[in-house]
Amino acid sequence: MNSIQTAGALLAFGFALSAQSADARPVSYPSGWTVMQMNNGDASTLHVHYSPTFQDSIGLYSERNWENDWHFTGLQYNRLVKRWNSPNAQANLYFKAGAGQADPFGDGADVEAAGFIGIGADWETRRWFTSYEARAFDLGFTQDARQAARIGVAPYIGDYGDLHTWLMLQIENQPEAETPTTVTPLVRFFYDVQLLEIGYTPESEELMLNWIVRF
Amino acid sequence: MKSLMIALIAALSTSMALAQAEAAAVSEASAQTLVTAKVNGMVCDFCARAVTKVFGKEDAVDSVHVDLDNGEIHVTLKAGSALSDERVASLVKKSGYDLVSIARDAV
Numbered sequence: 001m002n003s004i005q006t007a008g009a010l011l012a013f014g015f016a017l018s019a020q021s022a023d024a025r026p027v028s029y030p031s032g033w034t035v036m037q038m039n040n041g042d043a044s045t046l047h048v049h050y051s052p053t054f055q056d057s058i059g060l061y062s063e064r065n066w067e068n069d070w071h072f073t074g075l076q077y078n079r080l081v082k083r084w085n086s087p088n089a090q091a092n093l094y095f096k097a098g099a100g101q102a103d104p105f106g107d108g109a110d111v112e113a114a115g116f117i118g119i120g121a122d123w124e125t126r127r128w129f130t131s132y133e134a135r136a137f138d139l140g141f142t143q144d145a146r147q148a149a150r151i152g153v154a155p156y157i158g159d160y161g162d163l164h165t166w167l168m169l170q171i172e173n174q175p176e177a178e179t180p181t182t183v184t185p186l187v188r189f190f191y192d193v194q195l196l197e198i199g200y201t202p203e204s205e206e207l208m209l210n211w212i213v214r215f
Numbered sequence: 216m217k218s219l220m221i222a223l224i225a226a227l228s229t230s231m232a233l234a235q236a237e238a239a240a241v242s243e244a245s246a247q248t249l250v251t252a253k254v255n256g257m258v259c260d261f262c263a264r265a266v267t268k269v270f271g272k273e274d275a276v277d278s279v280h281v282d283l284d285n286g287e288i289h290v291t292l293k294a295g296s297a298l299s300d301e302r303v304a305s306l307v308k309k310s311g312y313d314l315v316s317i318a319r320d321a322v
Contacts, residue, residue: 029265030309054265054311085256085313087286126258126283160260160281190261214264 025212026078026094026120027057034059034214040184040199041206042067042177047076055080061098067177070139072114074100094120102139112140126157129166148172152188163191170199170208179203247277247322250290252303254312257286265310273298273306286315291322 028034028051036047043066049059061076076098084091095118102114118135129152137144152168166188173181186199186208193215199208257263263281266288270279275296280289288307292298300317307314 025262029268029311032265032268054309083256083311085254087255087315088258090256090258090262124258158260160263160283162260164260193261193264195261214261 025092025122026096027051027054027080028214029054032214034212036210036212038197038208038210040208040210041201041204042174049076049078061100065144067174068142068144069105070142071103071105072098072100072116072137072139073103074098074114089123089125091123092121096120096135102137102141104139104141109141114139127154128152129154129168142176144174144176146172146174161192163189165189168197168199184208247294248292248297249320249322250292250298250303251318251320252288252290252307253315253317254286254288254307255315256312257281257283257288262311266312269306269310273302 026047026049028049030051030053032051034047034049034051034057036045036049038045038047043063045061045063047059047061049057051057057078059076060073062071062073064071076096079095080092081095082093097115097117099113099115101111103111114137116135116137118133120131120133122129122131124130129150131150132147133149134147135145148170150168150170152166154164154166156165158164168186168188170184170186171181172184182201182203184199184201186197188195188197190196193213195210195212197208197210200206201208257266260281260283263283266281267279270276270288270290275292275298277291277293277296279291281287282289290298290303303317304314
């Protein structure tokens, strides 16, 4: 029943909002826009940002947390703290911060000022991928923290312009969640400026659906 | 009569030389240059889109091709246009990569 309610809520929310853990590349090229929509059953988020430089981006972040029943809306700033480029690999370290308001649905409490900070890191070659992200919210009426790590492998090496496919495994930890630690196998496709991820979390019987586009 | 012949030959020679120089100049102006920038860190197609966006905004650039296998950016310049090494290095950095080398060839 819980999964049916979650699926219904996701459909109602459509692709409007999205889950945070795939937010590993939060900056784009100079003057580039990015739309990230992610859903994993526990939360749906939307992140729309603009990159004035390849090291910074700023935009809107909205998260509807189904698990703990709150909604955050605010501005998010992302900073590429450090990038390591080598002939066959790239690694990145990011800092993220957001400020806005949070709405605790259903318990009669007022909307409160809220914010979050986070870090993200990734390392990838054309064959292998790893990433880690941690984020902590202060919502006024409650606090929330989460972390997620991923490993991935590309079953084939595509040329520039081909459809690229990645098989990934995500381990996520949310201490306040009903199921604190989950493992989600997922597949990532990207083609041109579009990225799509589809996964399934057996512990919570929830579907993951993430979509990113850059323009 | 001999002087006239010499003058005529000299005039013809000068005219041909000028025509050859002009043709060479026209050919040079219409030739395109392929700039190959070898970079580090370009391993992701989705992220390498930055290269085509950043280089594509330059007036001198006719087309951009990304070679992920060799970590190279191939930039074809418009005929008669130029893109300095300093500018190429700056654009590579703006794209988020580290420049290794630059090579230039006539197309």
